[in-house]
Amino acid sequence: MKERPARVAVIGSLNMDVVVQTSRPPQMGETVLGEAVHFIPGGKGANQAVAAARLGAHTEMIGSVGCDPFGQSLLESLQKSGVETTAVKTVSTAPTGVASIQLSGGDNSIIVVPGANSHCLPEDVEAGRERIAGVDVVLLQLEIPLETVMAAARTAKELGKKVVLNPAPARELPGELYRLADVITPNRSELELLSGHPAQEEELAEAMQVLLDKGVGCVVTTLGEEGAAILSAEGFRRVAVHPVDVVDTTGAGDAFNAGLACALSEGLELAEAVDYAGRVAALAVTRLGAQEGMPTRREVEDFHGTERKDDK
Structure with missing residues (x-):
């Protein structure tokens, strides 16, 4: 990796994660006793910004929090990790976003209440234009209004920046957004959901091709413990x-x-x-929060992993 640090702008959500640990998930209508509860700064946008900053990147965050203790905690967490928060606005008309996370057996289920994230607007992207101009890559997700994601992608391309789109939580996307994304x-x-095509092992490449045909520069599909798959103009390959x-x-x-x-x-x-x-993600799942x-x-x-599976 080159000597100049990475420069990344993350435009997205900030949430307080309320994490409840249980030995097993409850069935509908059932009550189970929890083992612990944690209040942990989160939100896909903020998580990605903190991760980038810890990896040594100059990281700009654009987003929105409420005028409440959760919002202050989220800003402090970003700043502690070295994220530039000048473009994170505080609103008085909505509470900070909250994610309720149930954790059991190393897996989780999540309910997100957007709150102030719904107030991250296209004009906030324009206000942060100078900060976007100073980065190489703009990283986007879908926990803020879609029109804001579109504005961010358009601005990034106008400024000659690479756009990485993390299409989560999953939803239908306009055709223009595919064409604006260098990597999805x-x-x-x-x-x-995005391809309308089964994506099990034997059909994975075909499903990814649907997105490539929509105009995306390349598709990187994350497969959990199975690694990842890449489809670009150079073809299909797996990464262990x-x-x-x-x-x-x-x-x-x-x-x-x-x-x-x-x-x-x-x-x-x-x-x-x-x-x-993949190495970053592997290390992240070995820790709580x-x-x-x-x-x-x-x-x-x-970190190089142990007993690493061979690339296919």
Whole structure:
């Protein structure tokens, strides 16, 4: 990776994650006793910004929080990790976004209440235009209004920046957004929704081709413990997983996307960037909490996994 640090702008959500640990998830209508509750700074946008900053990137965050203690905590968490928060606005008309996360057996289910994230508007992107102009890669997700995501992607392309789109939570997207994205990073279920095509192993490449045909520069599908798959003009290939002992998968996708954005900003080829992103995600899931679990650059550079599966 080149000597100049990565420069990344993240435009997206900031949430307080209320994480409840249980031995097993309750059935509908059932009450179970929880083992612990944690209040952890989160939100896909903020998670990705913290991850990028910990990887050594100059990281700009554009988003919105409420005028409440949760909002202040989220800003402090970003600043502590080295994220530039000048473009994060505070609104008095909505509370800070909250994610209710149920964690059991190393897996999770999540309910998000957007709150102030709904007030991250296209004019906020325009207000942050100068900050976007100073980065290499703009990283986007879908926990803020779609019109804001569109404005961010358009602004990035006008300024000659690379756009990485993490299409989560999954939803139908306008055709223009595909054409604006240099890289789109769905997981398997998101790929199925976006492509309208089954995305199991034997059909994976065909489903990814649907997105490529929509005008995306390349498709990177995250496959959890199976690693990742890449489809671009150069063809289809798999990138191996880095096996670890999983503690908490919350934020794994955010870690991956931040790692990918940083690696692309520093000039790595796509397959190398995806491998680097996989190492970032692998380390992140060995720790509790999305932002608190994000690894440093040194940790990622020192990590190579054990019994790594061969690339296919």
